[in-house]
Amino acid sequence: MNGRLMSPSRAPVRQSSVRAHNLALVLQTVANSADRPSRAGIAAATGLTRATVSALVDDLIAGGLLTEHGPAPRNGAGRPATALALSPDGPAGLGLEINVDYLAACVVDLTGAVRHRFMTGAPSLAGLAELAERARAAAAEDGLELAGAALAVPGLVGAGGLVRVAPNLGWQDVDAIAFLRGVPALADLSITVENEANLAALGELWAGEGEPTFVYVSGEVGIGAGIVLDGDLYRGGRGWSGEIGHVTVYPDGRPCRCGANGCLEQYAGVAMVAEDPALAAAALGIALSAVVNLLDLDVIVLGGGYAPAFGQLRDGIEAELSRRVLTAGLAPVTVRPAALGADAAVRGAAGAVIRGVQEDPARWLAQAV
Amino acid sequence: MNGRLMSPSRAPVRQSSVRAHNLALVLQTVANSADRPSRAGIAAATGLTRATVSALVDDLIAGGLLTEHGPAPRNGAGRPATALALSPDGPAGLGLEINVDYLAACVVDLTGAVRHRFMTGAPSLAGLAELAERARAAAAEDGLELAGAALAVPGLVGAGGLVRVAPNLGWQDVDAIAFLRGVPALADLSITVENEANLAALGELWAGEGEPTFVYVSGEVGIGAGIVLDGDLYRGGRGWSGEIGHVTVYPDGRPCRCGANGCLEQYAGVAMVAEDPALAAAALGIALSAVVNLLDLDVIVLGGGYAPAFGQLRDGIEAELSRRVLTAGLAPVTVRPAALGADAAVRGAAGAVIRGVQEDPARWLAQAV
DNA sequence: CGGATTTGTTTAGTGGTTGAATTATTTGGC
DNA sequence: GCCAAATAATTCAACCACTAAACAAATCCG
Numbered sequence: 001m002n003g004r005l006m007s008p009s010r011a012p013v014r015q016s017s018v019r020a021h022n023l024a025l026v027l028q029t030v031a032n033s034a035d036r037p038s039r040a041g042i043a044a045a046t047g048l049t050r051a052t053v054s055a056l057v058d059d060l061i062a063g064g065l066l067t068e069h070g071p072a073p074r075n076g077a078g079r080p081a082t083a084l085a086l087s088p089d090g091p092a093g094l095g096l097e098i099n100v101d102y103l104a105a106c107v108v109d110l111t112g113a114v115r116h117r118f119m120t121g122a123p124s125l126a127g128l129a130e131l132a133e134r135a136r137a138a139a140a141e142d143g144l145e146l147a148g149a150a151l152a153v154p155g156l157v158g159a160g161g162l163v164r165v166a167p168n169l170g171w172q173d174v175d176a177i178a179f180l181r182g183v184p185a186l187a188d189l190s191i192t193v194e195n196e197a198n199l200a201a202l203g204e205l206w207a208g209e210g211e212p213t214f215v216y217v218s219g220e221v222g223i224g225a226g227i228v229l230d231g232d233l234y235r236g237g238r239g240w241s242g243e244i245g246h247v248t249v250y251p252d253g254r255p256c257r258c259g260a261n262g263c264l265e266q267y268a269g270v271a272m273v274a275e276d277p278a279l280a281a282a283a284l285g286i287a288l289s290a291v292v293n294l295l296d297l298d299v300i301v302l303g304g305g306y307a308p309a310f311g312q313l314r315d316g317i318e319a320e321l322s323r324r325v326l327t328a329g330l331a332p333v334t335v336r337p338a339a340l341g342a343d344a345a346v347r348g349a350a351g352a353v354i355r356g357v358q359e360d361p362a363r364w365l366a367q368a369v
Numbered sequence: 370m371n372g373r374l375m376s377p378s379r380a381p382v383r384q385s386s387v388r389a390h391n392l393a394l395v396l397q398t399v400a401n402s403a404d405r406p407s408r409a410g411i412a413a414a415t416g417l418t419r420a421t422v423s424a425l426v427d428d429l430i431a432g433g434l435l436t437e438h439g440p441a442p443r444n445g446a447g448r449p450a451t452a453l454a455l456s457p458d459g460p461a462g463l464g465l466e467i468n469v470d471y472l473a474a475c476v477v478d479l480t481g482a483v484r485h486r487f488m489t490g491a492p493s494l495a496g497l498a499e500l501a502e503r504a505r506a507a508a509a510e511d512g513l514e515l516a517g518a519a520l521a522v523p524g525l526v527g528a529g530g531l532v533r534v535a536p537n538l539g540w541q542d543v544d545a546i547a548f549l550r551g552v553p554a555l556a557d558l559s560i561t562v563e564n565e566a567n568l569a570a571l572g573e574l575w576a577g578e579g580e581p582t583f584v585y586v587s588g589e590v591g592i593g594a595g596i597v598l599d600g601d602l603y604r605g606g607r608g609w610s611g612e613i614g615h616v617t618v619y620p621d622g623r624p625c626r627c628g629a630n631g632c633l634e635q636y637a638g639v640a641m642v643a644e645d646p647a648l649a650a651a652a653l654g655i656a657l658s659a660v661v662n663l664l665d666l667d668v669i670v671l672g673g674g675y676a677p678a679f680g681q682l683r684d685g686i687e688a689e690l691s692r693r694v695l696t697a698g699l700a701p702v703t704v705r706p707a708a709l710g711a712d713a714a715v716r717g718a719a720g721a722v723i724r725g726v727q728e729d730p731a732r733w734l735a736q737a738v
Numbered sequence: 739c740g741g742a743t744t745t746g747t748t749t750a751g752t753g754g755t756t757g758a759a760t761t762a763t764t765t766g767g768c
Numbered sequence: 769g770c771c772a773a774a775t776a777a778t779t780c781a782a783c784c785a786c787t788a789a790a791c792a793a794a795t796c797c798g
Contacts, residue, residue, distance in 0.1 A: 010398075012417045013390045014786055015753045021382045022754090029379075040776055048381045052755055054777060071763090071776095078775025079763035156696065164699055213606045225663070234598075236665025237582045238700060243662040246695040248655050251619060260693045286617050290659045293612040294594070296605025324629045326615040327525060330533055331607060383755060384784045391785085409745055418787055423746060440745095440794090447744025448794040 019056075020362035022048060026056045027065060027361050030084055031112075036069055038081030057084060063365040065090045065110065065357070086111045091147035091364060092139055093353025094189070095346040096132055097196065098176075099154055100168045100221060103127050104343060105135040107144065108350035110357065112206065115142060117343070123169070125179050133185040147357045147364065148190040150349035151176055152199040154222065156240050161193035167257070168221050194352070196345045197242055198233055200338075201226025202355070203348025204301055208339040211299045215291055216338065217244060217284070218304035218345075219270045227295065245269075247287045270305035277312040284313065285320020292325045292333055303338030310337035388425075389731035391417060395425045396434060396730045399453055405438055407450030426453060432734040434459045434479065434726070455480045460516035460733060461508055462722025463558070464715040465501055466565065467545075468523055469537045469590060472496050473712060474504040476513065477719035479726065481575065484511060486712070492538070494548050502554040516726045516733065517559040519718035520545055521568040523591065525609050530562035536626070537590050563721070565714045566611055567602055569707075570595025571724075572717030573670055577708040580668045584660055585707065586613060586653070587673035587714075588639050596664065614638075616656045639674035646681040653682065654689020661694045661702055672707030679706035 029042050039057055043050040060066040067087040071080035090110035097104040103123050107116040116138040118131050132149065139146055153176065155166025161177040177191050201216035205228050212231040218224050223245035227234040234241055245265040246258055253262030266272075267283035288300055300317075302310055317335055322328045338344060357364050398411050408426055412419040429435040436456040440449035459479035466473040472492050476485040485507040487500050501518065508515055522545065524535025530546040546560050570585035574597050581600040587593050592614035596603040604610055614634040615627050622631030635641075636652035657669055669686075671679055686704055691697045709716060726733050 010394070010415070012394060012415050012421075012786090013387045015384070015387065015755090015784095018382045018384070018387055018785095019754060025379070025381060038776070046379070046381050049756055050777065051757080051779080055754085074764075074775080076775080077765040077773060079777075081776060156699070158699075227663070229603075234664075237667055238665055238696075240696050240699075241663060241665040243665075243695045246693065247659045247662050248693050249620065251651075251655055258695055263693075282620075286620055287659075290616045290656075291663060293616050294596070294610065294660060294663060295603075296607055296610040296612075298606055324615065324617050324632075326612045326627055327607075327609050330525070330527075330609075381755095384786090387785060407745070419746065420748080420788085421786060424785085443744085443795075445744080446742060446796040448746075448792095450745060 016362075020360065022046075022052065023056055023059060023361045023365070024359055026053060027060055027086075027358055030066060031086055031358055036072070036083035036085045038083060040081060042084070059365060060361060063361070063368060065361055065364070088113065089143060091354065091357050091368075092144040093350040093357075094132065094135055094139070094146050094149035095152070095199075095348070095350030095353070096128060096135075096149055096180075097152040097199075097346040097349060098123055098125075098128050098169065099152075099196070099345075103131050104346040105131045106343065106346045106350050107135050107139045107146075108347065108354060109144060110354055112351065112354070114347065114350075115139065115144065117346075125174075125176070129180065129183040129186070132180065133183065136185055145368075146189060146353075148192070148353045149180070149186065150199065150352045151180070151191065151193045152196040152345040152349045153193055154196045154220070154224070157193050157195055158238065161191070163193060192352070194349070195224065195226075195239070195242070197224030198226040198235065199346075199348035199352060200303055200340070200344035201228050201301075201348065202233055202352055203340050203344040203346075204228075204303065204338055205231065205348075206351045206355075207344075207347065208301065209336070213297055214299035214301050215242075215288075215295070215297050216301045216303055216344075217288070217306060219268060219273065219302070219306040220304050221269060223265050223268060225291070227297075229295075244287055244291065247290060249283045249286050273305060273309045273313070277309060278316055281313045281316025282320060285317040286324065288317060289321055289324035292321065292327075296327070298331060298333055300333065300335045301338050302335065303340070303344055304342075307337045307341065385731075389729065391415075391421065392425055392428065392730045392734070393728055395422060396429060396455075396727050399435060400455055400727055405441070405452035405454045407452060409450060411453070428734060429730060432730070432737060434730055434733070457482065458512060460723065460726050460737075461513040462719040462726075463501065463504055463508070463515050463518035464521070464568075464717070464719030464722070465497060465504075465518055465549075466521040466568075466715040466718060467492055467494075467497050467538065468521075468565070468714075472500050473715040474500045475712065475715045475719050476504050476508045476515075477716065477723060478513060479723050481720065481723070483716065483719075484508065484513065486715075494543075494545070498549060498552040498555070501549065502552065505554055505558075514737075515558060515722075517561070517722045518549070518555065519568065519721045520549070520560065520562045521565040521714040521718045522562055523565045523589070523593070526562050526564055527607065530560070532562065561721070563718070564593065564595075564608070564611070566593030567595040567604065568715075568717035568721060569672055569709070569713035570597050570670075570717065571602055571721055572709050572713040572715075573597075573672065573707055574600065574717075575720045575724075576713075576716065577670065578705070582666055583668035583670050584611075584657075584664070584666050585670045585672055586657070586675060588637065588642065588671070588675040589673050590638060592634050592637060594660070596666075598664075613656055613660065616659060618652045618655050642674060642678045642682070646678060647685055650682045650685025651689060654686040655693065657686060658690055658693035661690065661696075665696070667700060667702050669702065669704045670707050671704065672709070672713055673711075676706045676710065 225242035225244040250262035254266040256263035268280040438452040594611035594613040619631035623635040625632035637649040
């Protein structure tokens, strides 16, 4: 989602890159600030000089990304600071989701507030297009310009956003981006497609407890995981990371629809959780122990169908983790339920769009002229 | 090992950062070049102007990192180019390794050439210090200055290089860095400690087929894995990633010394490979399938004790992978033996040091005055 | 030998940051 | 009520690193 500017980057850096970076730095400092910081506060937090921060902030205000809020009363002496905040009228993100039994769309503004939500129960590409149009119209009525759209799909997404396989939708090699771009009302939007669990993990990153590194496990018909490392989604070489549903739990166990035996999905699918929570918890614990042993994560977030059953799953999972994670004795592993419910993926999708703006405001400023 | 300059970086960027980045860009372009590139060639490859490249190259030559080689005869018209190459007299790296039954040290120069190797069979901290001193003396005799040292340890390394646990050495909370810094001959060196498998993976990254993303699995008494993503080592939140030896393969299987049951280590330790290669291969295949499903890697490198047994393991591993990796039908997973033998970790350690110089030459130039 | 061609350097110009000085706006003491 | 102290924000000269374009150097080829 973001490139590295430092080491193995093969791109030259010029002054404009410096400005682009520092614009992002200032914008993100405001975004991550609990209160509304002043220019001087941003300078102190970032290490930039106040002169530079002023210049950068001017650009961001002119571009509609930041707004000034009247001087807050101070407690000591000195000129009062003018508070800065993300502009609720800045570029918004359109999140879309297509799933087995519903469609969803939502509009999130630059501040992260959900401005509109739509759902229907008839999952089809045509319905998705219609929902997207409605969401865009609602955004336009608020005077919101969209910075782009992201679509969450329960399947494997390949290069260029091509959906290679989405078993529960019956999709194979579906070019959802091309379809959406074909809709007149969406033709000018930049659209991306991403795995549902990955976007839900991003949603959790934004709306949850704020841990920068965790694995989000979503239990639905299938089981997917989104891996967030250091505030960034880990996608893997081809974007197919997090297929925890087909991690082997019992090598000679139940046959899976994927052709293997003993996949986690056969023991901890959402139907199993209701039927035999102890079995599901043990299987989840075994698979999650592998995740922690391999990736050294200390936070596990249970989402989707697992969140409501958290109370029934927790002990079983933690028992396996404490037994099977090599470093369990050195540092604890936290298991917690997701903060977001069923709309984690749509909100993550919309959030991914505005996060893109926050991470590279210079691009937005350039194209918005 | 390298910081991100772009997004979630909280550091301001100034002009000197631009220079630092572009110095690294030029140096790495030379390092990764098959032939000896010219200034003009570097400019074309990087996108910088020839004027800028000239200025950067001058700095790198003055700092002893690059050398000019007389003009190579050209085939077409035009002024002949002056070839540039990494200086074999530039800063070198000292690699150290302590393992169950041996100690090793090696000196690798900036070009990646192994200049000296030492081994002894008496593993102790005192022996390690002596070996390090000998290696440093040998380097000094060649006129080589050391940029630092890295130590490979078969155990879990915590913050600050503290070795939390190294079962096969009988270590617990050993501060190896403090010990080595206490040795007069090493007092001025910057020293890091890293898990053995992680450094071996880096060694393979440098000396192997050059895939940027892979998992390196080292089979010794224990089993460790080093995960390399996009040319960079993945360490996990606390540096404890890659503990594949304790991934559960058979949930109710053989008890492991870690307290769990059915850990990979109990089925594919190096002793098992000799005894029952089919069992080891199946267990490895199951655990590696989990790795691929979770991380979406397409290359698996078998090192350590697995490399010589590769022929006996390959088919069994590949059979499990093709059955259990969800995306096996979409893209193949390659399994290959390691290019380096027992010295992968020491060489990786030394390589990590010179890689550090290549990734941030500005720091070296500044401190070397 | 002269034009074509490519390498490498020089020089003026530009963009972005710094640091110091300046202006602006408040609190608090006398 | 006024002045000093304090903090916020802006202005301006200086500096640094890059670019673009012109220039110098070194070779090939007709």
